[in-house]
Amino acid sequence: MEQVTPAQLAQTxxxxxxxxxxxxxxxxxxLQPGASRSTTRAxxxxxxxxxxxxxxxxxxxxxxxxxxxxxxxxxxxxxxxxNLVLGYWAQHYQLHSQLRGKSTVGGVYATDGVTPPGKGxxxxxxxxxxxxxxxxxxxxxxxxxxxxxxxxxxxxYAHGGGWIAANSACLMHxxxxxxxxxxxxxxxxxxxxxxxxFPAPLVSTLRALAWMRMHEHHDEVLLMGDSxxxxxxxxxxxxxKNRNLLEELAQESGALELLRLDFPEIVGVxxxxxxxxxxxxxxxxxxxxxxxxxxxQFCVAFAFRMYRSSEGRFQNRFTLLDMLxxxxxxxxxxxxxxxxxxxxxxxxxxxxxxxxxxxPVEIEEHIGARHCYFGFPPAWSSDESAxxxxxTMLRFFKAETDRFHSRQVPGEIVARKVRPxxxxxxxxxxxxxxxxxxxxxxxxxxxxxxxxxxxxKQE
Numbered sequence: 001m002e003q004v005t006p007a008q009l010a011q012t013x014x015x016x017x018x019x020x021x022x023x024x025x026x027x028x029x030x031l032q033p034g035a036s037r038s039t040t041r042a043x044x045x046x047x048x049x050x051x052x053x054x055x056x057x058x059x060x061x062x063x064x065x066x067x068x069x070x071x072x073x074x075x076x077x078x079x080x081x082x083n084l085v086l087g088y089w090a091q092h093y094q095l096h097s098q099l100r101g102k103s104t105v106g107g108v109y110a111t112d113g114v115t116p117p118g119k120g121x122x123x124x125x126x127x128x129x130x131x132x133x134x135x136x137x138x139x140x141x142x143x144x145x146x147x148x149x150x151x152x153x154x155x156x157y158a159h160g161g162g163w164i165a166a167n168s169a170c171l172m173h174x175x176x177x178x179x180x181x182x183x184x185x186x187x188x189x190x191x192x193x194x195x196x197x198f199p200a201p202l203v204s205t206l207r208a209l210a211w212m213r214m215h216e217h218h219d220e221v222l223l224m225g226d227s228x229x230x231x232x233x234x235x236x237x238x239x240x241k242n243r244n245l246l247e248e249l250a251q252e253s254g255a256l257e258l259l260r261l262d263f264p265e266i267v268g269v270x271x272x273x274x275x276x277x278x279x280x281x282x283x284x285x286x287x288x289x290x291x292x293x294x295x296x297q298f299c300v301a302f303a304f305r306m307y308r309s310s311e312g313r314f315q316n317r318f319t320l321l322d323m324l325x326x327x328x329x330x331x332x333x334x335x336x337x338x339x340x341x342x343x344x345x346x347x348x349x350x351x352x353x354x355x356x357x358x359x360p361v362e363i364e365e366h367i368g369a370r371h372c373y374f375g376f377p378p379a380w381s382s383d384e385s386a387x388x389x390x391x392t393m394l395r396f397f398k399a400e401t402d403r404f405h406s407r408q409v410p411g412e413i414v415a416r417k418v419r420p421x422x423x424x425x426x427x428x429x430x431x432x433x434x435x436x437x438x439x440x441x442x443x444x445x446x447x448x449x450x451x452x453x454x455x456x457k458q459e
Contacts, residue, residue, distance in 0.1 A: 079165050083192065090170035091125050098173050098377070099123055107379025111386050112177035120144050121179040125169060130211035133191055136204050139168045141176055141185040148182040153220035153267050153401060156208060157187045160227030160273075160375060162303030163201055164193045171375045174386075175224070181394050183222070186212060190232070194306040198318045199253045201228075205236045210261035220404065222397055223269040226375050227343075228303070230274020234320045234333065237269045241329045252314040266331040268400035270393050272374050273337045276350035277321040278304070287340045288370075296342040296371070324353055332360040332403075334396045336389050338369025364392050 093103070101108040101116025110117035120143070127140040143149040155178055159171045168187040178185050190204035212218045223233035239245050240263045250258040275281070281300050284293045308316050317323045333354060337347045347363060354361040366373065369385035378386055 082165055083167070086165075086167055086170050090167055094169050094172050095123065095125060099176065103377075106173065106377035109378065110173060110176050111374070111378050111390050112180065113387075114177070114180060117173045117176050119180070121176050123172065123176075128211075128215070130188070130215075131204055131207040133196075133200075133204065135189055135191040135196070136207060137168075137189050138208060139172060139187045139189075141172065141179040141187065143179045143182050143184055145182065149184050152182050152184075152397075153222050153404075154184045154186060154212060154216065154218040155222045155224055155397075156205075156212060156233070157185055158190070158205055158223075158225035158229030158232045159187065160225070160229045160372070161192075162299070163198075163228045163231075163307040164303055171226070173377060174226075174375050177390055178224075178394070178397075181397075183397070184218075186216075193303075198307050198309045198316065199249060199314050201232055202235055202239070202249070202318070203253055203255045203258065205232045206239060206258055206261065206263070209236065209240065209263050213262055213264040219264050220267050220401075221264045222267050222400070224272070224393070225270075225274060226272040227371065228275060228307075230271030231276070231319060233269055234271050234274055234276065235318065235323070237266050237331055237333075238320055238323060238327050240266060241331065242327050245323060245326060249314055265404075267404045268332045268334065268396060270334040270336065270396060271347075272389060272393075273341050273343050273371055274335070274347070275300075275319060275343060276335070276346040277319050280345040280349045281343050283345045285340065285342065285344065288342075293342065300342060321350060321353055324357065327357075330354070330359045332396075332400050333362070334393065335361065335363040336366070336374075336392065337363075338366045338371070338373055338385060340369060341371045343371065362396070364389075 097103040098106045099116060099118030099121075101118075108117075109115040114120070122140075122142040122144055124140045124142075126137050129137050155175075157168075157175050157178075159166055159168050161167075168189045172187060175185050175187060186208070188205065188208045190201040190208075192201070209221065212221060223237055225231070225233040239249055246258060250256050282297060284290070288296075307318065315322075335347045335351055337344045344365065351361055351363040366385035366388060368383055373381060373383075374386045374389050376386075
């Protein structure tokens with residue numbers, strides 16, 4: 001018998017191992033050793049197809065990112081140009097033209113119908129600097145009736161502009177009626193994105209609140225803001241009322257001085273078409289066209305992209321609903337919005353969530369109104385949504401001030417039955433103009449959502 005050498009044994013073992021690996025690979029490809037050529041070709045074709053789909057999807061996302069990069073660059077240049085113009089023009093325009101009723105652009109009257117818009121108001125631009133950043137300045141609109149103003153809380157107003165544009169002066173005319181109604185208004189400027197991303201504007205809002213108590217001796221304040229400003233005042237109220245959130249924000253932002261600040265009591269918060277969450281504004285509205293939906297959604301998405309923290313500070317929880325699970329106390333909230341505003345679904349969602357958690361809240365929708373209907377000069381609009389918004393806000397401020405001074409507990413009234421509030425000049429929506437407030441009757445709240453399921457969809 002022929003003797004087998006060690007080299008032959010190693011060669012035989014290697015061949016057996018090779019055959020085993022081939023069979024295993026065939027099983028993984030679901031191809032038996034005796035499979036036909038057509039089956040093999042089908043497997044290869046499927047693999048190629050999946051590879052092409054993956055490559056196509058990757059290319060799709062890369063193209064979107066490239067478009068976003070280009071859009072962000074162009075949008076940033078446009079916003080910078082707008083802010084440059086507003087920075088030099090708005091202050092002069094307000095003091096010497098709009099507030100004096102000499103403007104051919106913004107009209108000669110205010111939202112409350114008073115001519116000129118600055119009547120009965122002592123307006124001061126750059127009245128003070130409330131924080132260390134150069135952008136942390138404020139304008140004041142003081143009621144000329146000092147005795148009347150002393151009986152009311154002061155109002156902190158945060159302007160809108162998507163956190164990236166505008167300033168206090170260019171929207172000053174919209175809050176002069178508050179000063180005429182007996183409230184001293186402190187209209188703040190804050191650092192803008194993308195140079196100053198979240199949480200910088202929020203930290204500035206908190207500093208302004210503490211400054212009002214420390215330097216102006218206001219122990220009670222009302223908060224008001226529109227759009228991004230509505231977002232800032234609602235989140236600031238939640239931070240002030242919940243120490244755990246304040247401590248976390250101070251650590252994440254590096255602004256440890258926030259822990260040593262003494263904040264005034266927040267009597268109430270009015271948010272006008274504020275940004276309340278990060279996703280419900282993506283839902284299309286049936287009250288506006290498809291193209292208007294997409295354009296406004298792109299604008300909001302652009303603002304979000306510019307505002308979000310690149311380092312993920314505070315887990316980018318920059319809306320009220322982002323932190324609501326960690327909130328134990330809130331002041332009374334008022335949410336105002338137009339039914340043609342892309343942010344109306346965000347406000348509806350906030351109303352539902354605050355209602356479910358038994359926080360005091362009311363919402364009012366203005367039929368036919370789009371975004372910025374309150375901040376724009378009234379001469380630019382033919383309907384009365386801004387006037388109705390103002391009336392409702394003043395009623396809310398007075399009611400919450402009276403409740404606070406009488407030490408009534410907010411939240412005992414959790415809903416108010418639906419009432420018509422007046423008919424705007426332009427009304428195309430089939431839904432009547434209504435306003436809502438919560439009531440302690442749980443059954444009524446359930447029936448409310450059932451009746452208005454087309455507006456408020458429960459999960």
